[in-house]
Amino acid sequence: xxxxxxxxxxxxxxxxxxxxxxxEDELIGHIFNNRIQDRWPAHLEKMYRFWQTxxxxxxxxxxxxxxxxxxxxxxKEHFDRWLKLFYETADGLFAGAKTDRAKWQxxxxxxxxxxxxxxxxxxxxxxxx
Numbered sequence: 415x416x417x418x419x420x421x422x423x424x425x426x427x428x429x430x431x432x433x434x435x436x437x438e439d440e441l442i443g444h445i446f447n448n449r450i451q452d453r454w455p456a457h458l459e460k461m462y463r464f465w466q467t468x469x470x471x472x473x474x475x476x477x478x479x480x481x482x483x484x485x486x487x488x489x490k491e492h493f494d495r496w497l498k499l500f501y502e503t504a505d506g507l508f509a510g511a512k513t514d515r516a517k518w519q520x521x522x523x524x525x526x527x528x529x530x531x532x533x534x535x536x537x538x539x540x541x542x543x
Contacts, residue, residue: 418510422472425465428516429458432503441495445486468519469512479523488531493524 419425433454437443450457463475500520504513 416507416509419469419508419512419516422462422466422470424508425469426462428504428507429461429465431507432500433458433461435499435503436496439495439499442488442492442499445488445492449486465516469516486531488528490528493528497521497524 417424419428433446436446437454460475460477464479466472467475497520501517504516504520
C-alpha cells in the first residue's frame with residue numbers, strides 16, 4: 415500500500431521523479447530544458463521549497479511562481495501534458511490526502527498559468543511581480 419506525502423524527502427522524490435519525466439518528454443521537455451538550461455539543481459531546489467510550503471505547511475518558499483512562466487511558448491496541450499505527467503508521477507508514488515492536494519494544486523496552477531499566459535499574449539500589459 416502506498417503512503418501519503420509526509421516529509422521533505424517525499425517531496426524531493428515527487429519533484430525529482432516528475433521533472434525527470436518532464437525533461438525527457440517529447441512535447442514539453444525542450445521548453446523546460448531550453449529555459450532552465452544548466453540551472454536544473456537550482457530549479458529543483460525551488461520546487462522542493464514550493465511544495466514543502468504548500469503540502470507540509472513549512473513556509474520555505476518565497477516568491478512569485480507565475481512570473482518565470484509568463485513568456486513561455488506554451489498552449490493548452492502543453493499544460494495538459496504537464497498535468498498528465500504530474501498526476502501519473504504522484505499517483506505512481508503516493509496515495510492520500512496530501513497527494514490529492516498536490517494534484518488539486520497542480521491543476522489549479524495549470525489553469526491559472528494558462529489563463530494568464532494567454533492574457534499577456536493578447537494584451538500589451540506587463541506581468542507584475
